[in-house]
Amino acid sequence: MVNLPVIFWADIATPARFSFQIMGQVVAVTMSAEFHWSWGDGASLITTSAGAPYPSQAVNHTYLVPGRYRVVLTTTWSGLATVAGTPVQIVGQPIKADNQLDILIGQAPTRLTPTD
Numbered sequence: 813m814v815n816l817p818v819i820f821w822a823d824i825a826t827p828a829r830f831s832f833q834i835m836g837q838v839v840a841v842t843m844s845a846e847f848h849w850s851w852g853d854g855a856s857l858i859t860t861s862a863g864a865p866y867p868s869q870a871v872n873h874t875y876l877v878p879g880r881y882r883v884v885l886t887t888t889w890s891g892l893a894t895v896a897g898t899p900v901q902i903v904g905q906p907i908k909a910d911n912q913l914d915i916l917i918g919q920a921p922t923r924l925t926p927t928d
Contacts, residue, residue, distance in 0.1 A: 814919050817872035821863030822847060822885060822911075841902075843891040849873070852881030852915075878919040884912045 826845040831838055849857045851873045863871030875881065887909045891902040 814875055814878050814917055817869055817874050818915070818917070819863070819866050819869055820849060820871045820873065820883065820885075821865055821868075822887065824862050824887065826860070826862055828889075837895055840894045841891055842893075843889050846888045846890075847871075848886040848888070850884040850886075851875075852883050853877070875917040878917050880914060880916050882912055882914050884910060886910050 824845060826843075828843040828845075829841070831840040833839070845860065845862065847857075847859050847862060849859070849871065851857075853875060855873065857871065857873070859871060861870045889907040889909075893900045893902055
């Protein structure tokens with residue numbers, strides 16, 4: 813609906829943590845995500861929050877005009893590894909993933925009713 817916040821979220825756990833062994837050493841990896849939401853109406857939002865379902869409004873957008881919009885979410889991951897207690901920045905190009913969703917924003921009719 814126009815003029816009402818539309819709630820968005822990515823079903824992604826962040827930060828992502830995992831560990832494995834290389835040559836007898838435990839490597840702990842923490843991957844953090846940055847979310848770039850493009851709402852399809854020229855506005856966008858960059859956040860580290862994946863959002864959450866209602867009633868959370870951590871990530872939301874209000875459309876002012878009814879119509880069809882393509883929402884694009886670009887998730888960029890970066891990471892840090894710890895080997896034998898020593899932190900090591902993971903270097904190279906960030907990992908990016910794009911997702912898109914077409915949505916329809918409608919307008920509710922306005923009705924004035926008398927009150928007694």
